[in-house]
Structures are given as structure tokens and as C-alpha cells.
Amino acid sequence: MKKCLYTAIAAMMVISLAACGGEKKDDAKTKETTAASAAVEGIGVDGDGSIAGPVDISGMFDFQATVQKVDGSKLTVEYADGTSLTVDTSDAFINPAWQLMPGDEVDIFYEGDAEVPADGTKVAEVVMSVPYELCSEDYASEPQVYGEIVKLDENSITVREEEGINSDNGPKDGEEYTFKIPSYATTIGELKTGDYAQVLYIGELGSDSVATYRICSDDMMEDPASDVYEIKGTLDKVESGVVYLNTDEGDVFCFTVDGDEALAKLADDSTGKKVKISYTDSIRMRVSTCNGITVIE
Known part of the structure; x- marks a missing residue:
């Protein structure tokens, strides 16, 4: 049987690549997913709100930008108009599962009176909106x-x-x-x-x-x-909307439940147990999207 040169990952990856200017390969086989709509909105505040952190962001200003550089607590981002800004994240909550990298689209929350933050502004929270991987052809196929x-x-x-x-x-x-x-x-x-x-x-x-x-x-x-794409291990914890799966070899894989409350509860109930986690996008991503959990022990 002749196989495809590449196996495409989730449909949401294909849609995201199109939105980011990438192209779907004709010979790719698309994986079925019910999370296709998430590709348009991203996975942050307007998509999977479960990955937002513990900070009370009500009443705060926020803006969306693309990460250019991460240098300790200094985060340099670029607005859609091409202008750049460096903010101070020393006191900010950033979900530890997302180690920010250039190309990430983020939503940044801050306190103050200015609708446009000044360079060096201390921010309260940085929420992942669209990970770099969803707009990179490097992750468009496995x-x-x-x-x-x-x-x-x-x-x-x-x-x-x-x-x-x-x-x-x-x-x-x-x-x-x-x-x-x-x-x-x-x-x-x-x-x-x-x-x-x-x-x-x-x-x-x-x-x-x-x-x-x-x-x-x-x-x-x-x-x-x-x-069906699955991976096996021990469900270690669920933290800020991210499921952590530990393997016997010591590797750690992270998953978002994509705002699914029932799945989040199942993850909580399965903590400490051997499980199979099914997912809809590349396991090579910093955080993949979980769409099922099965306890196997």
C-alpha cells in the first residue's frame, strides 16, 4: 500500500496554517478533530479559557501581540502594525507549561490608566493565544x-x-x-x-x-x-488547565483540555493513575490538545 509522505496532524493545525499563510500539502492525510473552531480563535482567553492563570484580570487593560524575544523577565513583543514594546514580566503569571518563544501570539494583561502601555511596564499576566507551532510548517506533519x-x-x-x-x-x-x-x-x-x-x-x-x-x-x-492518536503514561497533575503526563522514561508531555469541563474533571479524577491520552495535534508541541483520557491501571 502506498502511504502519504507525511501524515498531517489535526484539522485545526491545517486551518491555522492557512490563516498564518502556510499551505496544506496535497498528499497529507488530515486527522479528524472536533476542535477545528479553536484554530480560528486560538487557545487563550477567547478560545480555551481554562489555560488562563489565577490572576484576577477583571478591570485590567490588555493587548495582543507576537513574541519577538524572551530575555529573563524582559519580554519583547510586536504589535500588528510592526511597532515593538518590551514589558516586565517579573511579577506576571505565565503558565509554566508554555515556555514562551518567538512567534507565539499572546494576550498581555496589565494595570494602569494607559490604554497603550509604556516601554518597561510591569504586566500581571501573559496568556497564550496562538502558539508558534500552529503557524509553523515544521509542525504541519509528523x-x-x-x-x-x-x-x-x-x-x-x-x-x-x-x-x-x-x-x-x-x-x-x-x-x-x-x-x-x-x-x-x-x-x-x-x-x-x-x-x-x-x-x-x-x-x-x-x-x-x-x-x-x-x-x-x-x-x-x-x-x-x-x-486515533494516543500516548501512555502516568497522569501526574492538572495545573492551570494543563494536564501533565509523566512517562516511565522520565519524559513529560503536556496537554490542554481545550475548555472541556468534563474532560478536566476526568483528568483530576485520574491523577496518579496510568492512562492513555488521545490528542488531536502534534505530540511534539509544547502543549498538545487532549480529547480523551482512558484509565488503564
Whole structure:
């Protein structure tokens, strides 16, 4: 079966890329999601209000801008008209799951009488509105290798690439790539040496540390089960609207519940338990979007 060169992530990613000037690849397979509307509004105050912090922002002024530079407590942002401003975040609440980076669109709240803050103004809270990843083609598709399984055991899988994109950093035709299979990885279908499979991975291709987080056998790639993206681990905590999943290897993955109160309650009730979290966008993002939690222990 011929596979797509890339597997696209959530529909909301595709919509966001279009809004940011990116283009959807014709050969990409879009994942189903019910969160498509979130792509238009973002995930901050006007989208997923659950990620707002504990600060009482009622009566405060706010403005939206794009992060240019993060230098300790100095945050330099750019308005839509191209002008820049540096604010002081030393006393501000910033959700720790979002380590701000250039390209993030944020909503900044501050106290005072000026509708336009002066350079150096101390702000009260910085809320993520549209993460950089949603407007970056780097996250528009998931890195993958597809080909024949030449070696397989409980800890690793080696695949000979069949349809490599042959770019500088991508898989190349005929090359064999070995991936660690960590505890958080999920498998769809039965895997056997000699069969074909799609392997999604995190890390630098060809390095000793590269790991797969999802393996799908060739015969299951058109099955509805392949539309579900999951990751396993221990639900550590829910803090400021973000779910923290710890893996046996010590990795931490973060998820927003996208304002879903029932899902937020389920996350709270599942704290400390082994779970599978299903998600609708790239697991490589700082914070992915959770759309389901299943307790497995």
C-alpha cells in the first residue's frame, strides 16, 4: 500500500496554517478533530479559557501581540502594525507549561490608566493565544518512516525506508532506521518482521536517542483505529488547565483540555493513575490538545 509522505496532524493545525499563510500539502492525510473552531480563535482567553492563570484580570487593560524575544523577565513583543514594546514580566503569571518563544501570539494583561502601555511596564499576566507551532510548517506533519520491518523486539524496531522524502534531514530510500520503543509508545495492528509499517518518531533520525511514539502496521493504515492518536503514561497533575503526563522514561508531555469541563474533571479524577491520552495535534508541541483520557491501571 502506498502511504502519504507525511501524515498531517489535526484539522485545526491545517486551518491555522492557512490563516498564518502556510499551505496544506496535497498528499497529507488530515486527522479528524472536533476542535477545528479553536484554530480560528486560538487557545487563550477567547478560545480555551481554562489555560488562563489565577490572576484576577477583571478591570485590567490588555493587548495582543507576537513574541519577538524572551530575555529573563524582559519580554519583547510586536504589535500588528510592526511597532515593538518590551514589558516586565517579573511579577506576571505565565503558565509554566508554555515556555514562551518567538512567534507565539499572546494576550498581555496589565494595570494602569494607559490604554497603550509604556516601554518597561510591569504586566500581571501573559496568556497564550496562538502558539508558534500552529503557524509553523515544521509542525504541519509528523516525522515518519515507512517501509519493511527488518528487525523487531520489545525495545526497538528497525525499518527499511520505502518511500523516503530524501531531504537533508528526512528519511532516504533504502536506508534502515532503528527506533527505541519507549513505554509511552502505542502500536496499531500486529507487527511482524517482513511486514510493512509506518513509524512516527521524536528525535534526530539516525541518532541513538531517536524514539517512536506510534507504530501502525500497513494493513491498519486505512482502518478507523489509525485515526486515533494516543500516548501512555502516568497522569501526574492538572495545573492551570494543563494536564501533565509523566512517562516511565522520565519524559513529560503536556496537554490542554481545550475548555472541556468534563474532560478536566476526568483528568483530576485520574491523577496518579496510568492512562492513555488521545490528542488531536502534534505530540511534539509544547502543549498538545487532549480529547480523551482512558484509565488503564
